Amino acid sequence: MEKILIVDDEMFSRTAIEDILRAEWSGIEVFSARGAEEALGILEREEIALLMTDIKMPGMNGLELLAEVRRRGLSMEVVILSSYNEFDLVRQAMKLGTFDYLFKPAMLPPDIIEVVKKALQKQREKSSSRMAESDRKRLSRDREQFFRDLISAAGIGRTWFEERAAAFGLPEPVGKNAVVVFRLIRYRKSMAEIFKNDVSLLRSSVCNVMSEALDSVKDCQFLCNKFDEYVWIVWEAREDGRQEFYERLEALIRTAADFLSRYYGLEFSIGISR
Template identity: 30%
Template sequence: MYNVLVADDEPRHRRGIADMIKQLRPEYRIFMVKDGLEALRIIEDNRIDIILTDIRMPNMDGLTLIERMESRRERVKIVILSVYGNFEYARQALQLGAFDYLLKPLAFPELSGILDKLDTALEKERLSLQDGAVLRQRLSSAAPVYEQHLLSRWMRSASSEEELQEIRSLFPAVSGGFVMLAKFRKREVAESYTLEDFEELKTSVKNWMKEIYQTVGPSLSFNLEGADPMIGSIVTSTHSLEWLLKRDMEQFRQFIRQVRDEFGLTLTLGAGNWVADLYSEAPQSFEQAQKALEYTFYTGAGQLVLFDEIAYNPDKPSLKMVPADTGITDALARLDRDTVAQALKTLIGRLLEGDCPSPAHLKDCVLYALVNEVKGSELFLRQEEVSNFISEMEFQVPACESLDEVEQRAAFYLNRIMDSIGERKENKSGRTISLCKAFLEAHYMEDLSLEYVARQFFFSPAYFSSFFKQHTSLTFTEYLLRLRMDKAKELLQDGDLKISAVALSVGFRDAGYFTRVFKRETGLSPEEFRKKDIL
């Protein structure tokens, strides 16, 4: 059984969320509070496992609550509740360590799914805590933390002279060699492993790598500090890297497959060039290995990439390559999805002409183009939509791990922009047509022309004619005539009203012409219609 705290300043929302959780998880114990301060008071006296909190609350909002929980180092899973226009706050919450976020109003399927994810995560933590002491002892004996820190600083050219002397003690009598990096997919690791389990996994991988390198020369593998889950290897050898890899390429491929089969993780290897003096040039080989890993953005992950074989210019300034007119803006305004898709492919094709830019540069360029398209469509979008689109794109596009993902993400946002534009235009068109109909209802008895009515709504006659038929399925003339005939039928029910008076009342100056038109439209003359109606 888990203890759940629901924080929302709206009593109805608070009670509704609690009732839904109770239906989905009857065994849960639920606390309800109206703001972050009340939440902290409850947490002081009770063990809380899960918090579902609104972002905007009085006294203490959801973001502040997350920060306070982080400072207390409480092992609590926090889910943010956010409305559509508040994605920027949800993004901040995720960066502060929130477990996930849900959009309000909540639906049962979404809430059920997040509760399943929470159950899985909490159970993994419970199991890992039971074996934590033994695991930490094994890790500390396998890879000293200080040694990893020392080597990470060396690779990034951040070592002091004293640290460099310590590094020399790790590689006695060494000369040439190269650096290889092994990178795991961050999402796969986060979805499948706790921190402790992944540390144990890396220990196994480092042991395998040591076996692979032993035929080449002495090596040292270590956990590389940084945001990405990576293992660095410094391999000493008197042979060139090209000679070594031709001989052992299949062994590396087998190693990548083994990691996939054993652990369900995609492993990518990036190798820097062989250098004659590892002490002074290892950081250079390390940087090359990083750029080799970056190139899998174009080629795909799960393989060995050599720096010498990559075909891109990491320093290419892609932002200067953005065409002034991509054709996307006009196609968006016309809601022409096929043209938008083709223009996007053309844009990315231009960015890839010649030497491909670095993945970071390309993603910046695509993001820049998307933001410009959103800003260029501001007239057709609500202000909150503009802000939300930009916030989401600034978060999602840089996180893309491949060129295909960038293209898919860009297409996704361009289609969402068109959906919003189309909805806004449809709503605006509906209001305009309603006003046109109301105008005709009030003035049908006057001498009206399409040109005159078009001017009343600031349209050109040609556009108004097309617009009117598109939204009523009738031409302007057909609609006005049908309206006048309907009004005439109503007036003819008055047996004392002359036909000429009826004709004049519905906009006909000539009673004879009115009679001919009425018979053509109804099959009866006005007198015949009146008698039929009376009978």
């Protein structure tokens, strides 16, 4: 059930909007607050999809409430309710990511319904996108763990492998493959000079370079064990062209290693298993 919060110090305005929304939709829950402080209490307890707030209120005004909502990282849509001579405040609110505004002295039920309908639809699209991104990240983590288990031979069985290979869309049987290990052995320039002593920056830089170098390899999985050790598992479903596969892989790895040495001052020992 989608939840809407109306914030307005004028009871008549709050009640009128509530009545319009409840008459139009049965599948929503409407909350109301007389001011920003009360609204923040509701926002802590409820997952609000749409916040409709008056822009001028005693104490914390609508702009300050919106700024606090953004500071807390809350992702609901916001519709501003404005009166006469408040256009400068409305412009400021729009810069803070307001979805739309309603001019209180002139708003009619169809105007309110149209704005709310569009705001809720946008919130649904955002929610769907967040869920898809969450699923993608979970699948990526699960796939990475599958390969970590694979190279450590932890609990490996044919059924286990086939089920996971199918879940991750991996070719089976795998025709030819290699495990490549890059291990950092020397810095020619200081960490402070190039990476500002930021290990995560070093790791992401190395990963980006290697990913670019191996971009032409269709099937591969990258694993970063620690900042000085990087593992690639590379495979192709076809059995033929085995020697050409390894020669091409070695050339790509040399390209990546040369780049990291020349531009980042990083030297690696590299092992390629067959």
